[in-house]
Amino acid sequence: MASHKQLPRTAQIRLVSSHQEVYEPCDDSFALVDALLADRNNLQEHHPSLCMEIGCGSGYVITSLALILGQEASGVNYIATDINPHAVEVTRETMEAHGVGAELIVTDIAAGLEQRLAGLVDVMVVNPPYVPTPEDEVGVEGITSSWAGGENGRSVIDKILPVADRLLSEKGWLYLVTLTANNPSEICQQMRKKGYASKIVVQRSTEEESLHIIKFWRDVDTVGDEPDQSVSGFIGSLLTQIRLLSYWRGTNSDKC
């Protein structure tokens, strides 16, 4: 697990509009953007072709990601979804105000997009509804769907993870916001069974909650392994990074 150094937030993001039923950027949004900032160099060297946010809300996170990747990363495409149509509208205005083009879709997670996007998403960011609530509050219309996460706050998260697995490319990275109540280590173990390594990029406690921003990436060596924070785990992930780099330089060189 990496320790988190405090980094400046992307204060330059201007929200040009708001809506009473759209989630305003909050501590969890800031922690996710701080995780992207902490991983800025890796993200820039990753050369993503397609970045996606599920549950874009105001557009603060995906717009920050676009600014972090920089204007020079001209070949990057952005897609964002939200179940709330007002959120998609506010995101559209936020992104336009910052000169970032994106495809914005009102849908449940990525319904209707999976066939087209399977195996293509290089960076996915998700700040899901993670607050433990009664199950019948999940997915209801309006602002409640921003936080209502059902039992252990896992209802929406557990639907997103298999979708992420199908949409992420071979070199795909997922940045996911979780709460301690969501049992993040169990999420990491679930993803490990699917072949993903993980690390906590940012860990932050506020008065109300303890947040973990977890990064996942495919690692053939991790299938079925126990969580491994040891030197051999570090070397394993280093080898994976080298393999990914060779993959990118070799088979994907025509993309850049």
Ligand SMILES: C[S@@+](CC[C@H](N)C(=O)[O-])C[C@H]1O[C@@H](n2cnc3c(N)ncnc32)[C@H](O)[C@@H]1O
């Ligand atoms: C905690 S808010 C995060 C908003 C924004 N990404 C941020 O970090 O400020 C969660 C967002 O997920 C959206 N959402 C909830 N359930 C969803 C679903 N099933 N599919 C897509 N979006 C969903 C909500 O409408 C809300 O905008």
